[in-house]
Amino acid sequence: MSQIIDLTREESAALAAISTRGTRVARGADIILQGEVDECAFLIHDGWALRHRQLADGRRQVLHFLVPGDWAGLTALMFPESDHAVTAVTDAVVATLSLRDLSALFQSHPRLGLAIYWTAAQEEAMIAEHLVNVGRRTAYERLGNLFLELLFRLQVVGHADHRAFDFPVNQAVLADALGLSQVHVNRTLQRLRKDGFVAVSDRRVVILNQAGLEQALDFESAYLHMAGPPAWLRRRISKRPAVGD
Amino acid sequence: MSQIIDLTREESAALAAISTRGTRVARGADIILQGEVDECAFLIHDGWALRHRQLADGRRQVLHFLVPGDWAGLTALMFPESDHAVTAVTDAVVATLSLRDLSALFQSHPRLGLAIYWTAAQEEAMIAEHLVNVGRRTAYERLGNLFLELLFRLQVVGHADHRAFDFPVNQAVLADALGLSQVHVNRTLQRLRKDGFVAVSDRRVVILNQAGLEQALDFESAYLHMAGPPAWLRRRISKRPAVGD
DNA sequence: CGCCACCTTGAAAACATTCAATCAAAGTGG
DNA sequence: CCACTTTGATTGAATGTTTTCAAGGTGGCG
Secondary structure: OOOOOOOOOOHHHHHHHHHHOEEOOOOOEEEEEEOOOOOOEEOOOOOOOEEEEEEOOOEEEEEEEEEOOOOOOOOHHHHOOOOOOOEEEOOOEEEEEEEHHHHHHHHHOHHHHHHHHHHHHHHHHHHHHHHHHHHOHHHHHHHHEEEEEHHHHHHOOEEOOOOEEEOOHHHHHHHHOOOOOOOHHHHHHHHHOOOOOEEEEEOOOEEEEHHHHHHHOOOOOHHHHOOOOOOHHHHHHHHHHOOOO | OOOOOOOHHHHHHHHHHOOOOOEEEOOOOOOEEOOOOOOOOEEEEEEOOEEEOOOOOOEEEEEEOOOOOOOOOOOOHOOOOOOOOOEEEEOEEEEEHHHHHHHHHHHHHHHHHHHHHHHHHHHHHHHHHHHHHHHOOOOHHHHHHHHHHHHHHHHHOOOOOOEEEEOOOHHHHHHHOOOOOHHHHHHHHHHOOOOOOEEOOEEEEEOOHHHHHHHOOOOOOOHHHHOOOOHHHHOOOOOOOOOOO
């Protein structure tokens, strides 16, 4: 949380009071089930997870890839039951935040509430971009955009170096994320390789020519809002919150 | 706002203090521009608007249809510049909420902050469902699902009767919303008509066989979260907020 | 009337899926 | 350590969906 806003001592204490020791989650386990009542949100400390929605006939859409530092279920907390599932892709370590804690946080520490709101807003922006990707970009562009997005996001949390990151996701999941068939993902991946943009193998992605790829895709990273919250949210640390300021 | 939670007298007063008279917006005008700094969010009192994102080469994805009672830019408020545009589809009347008011609201009236957070969460759920639609459903299903979603949403705000609503959107916009070409939207619409499910003409949609359509589509409305916020959020009206409760 | 916005249609081409195999690598249990 | 199973990647061929391009058609409106 201290990445998002500058915490006062009291805010730090409040967070410490509700933070839980990390819980281990096994690879493949569901963190949140679709259609189930769930009273907790989860902060991914380590590992990857997916938000995905399953249709009655088995078709599936992956909504979002969750990497270390991301929240799962922060918005699902608002509803009696979750409309999508969250599943661990690798063994993971997560911390939980209960609804009661969230609610209490909004009441006792409004700035932390705003910081959580900011996090949810960022999440929405990424899903909206995902929708643009699937709705209006070619298979080739979808894959390239996803790889660049993940490179940026993982760099921020120190899980990618300047060009590569571990990618524990198979082609079937990629297909469900990008609105394509598994076979077509495979063939498109081959084109990206042939064009010298990426190397994908052994659960690892290497971006071989980032500048070229960004140009080929017209990549824009604005939606990632990577600069973090604007100053007005980060720095409002006066002891008495300036109501109406 | 009183639709979302049960307001205390003081909360009502706080809202009244920041509420603005409705502003008129002409059909086709941009309410929020992509890439621009914007300090206000907007509540649509009357009329329709679109959230959409434009790519450099002109391709466009409509992210969400906004109808009376919806907010525009509630999350964009968190970022220095908006990553998408909001445009009025019809003449519209909107009320504004400035960033400073939002921020103040979180500080002085945490429950109202939570209610806004709930609204943003619902918006995210609808965009996520839109992603499922575009990523994993056929053209026929996409169109049918959209019509049913709009029927439900418009009924809640009294802009649809039991089977029909005004629909001020042309086929090109529909195409940009559903990730299809305009021509294909046209042909798919004809199939929906031929199957006796809908009548679409003169900017008006009539659902002729709702039960049959829902069955043909495997329609689920859970993502709409139409029951409103759960009781814990609606009813917490004690004078002293029960922190840590 | 004539223009404009929007809807409709046809034909060809491009894109993507399905089905069905094959292959390699990574577990599993004795 | 070796058969056996499982998982994931890859390929080819046939099929189907969706787009593109191009050409009308329709109705409202100045």
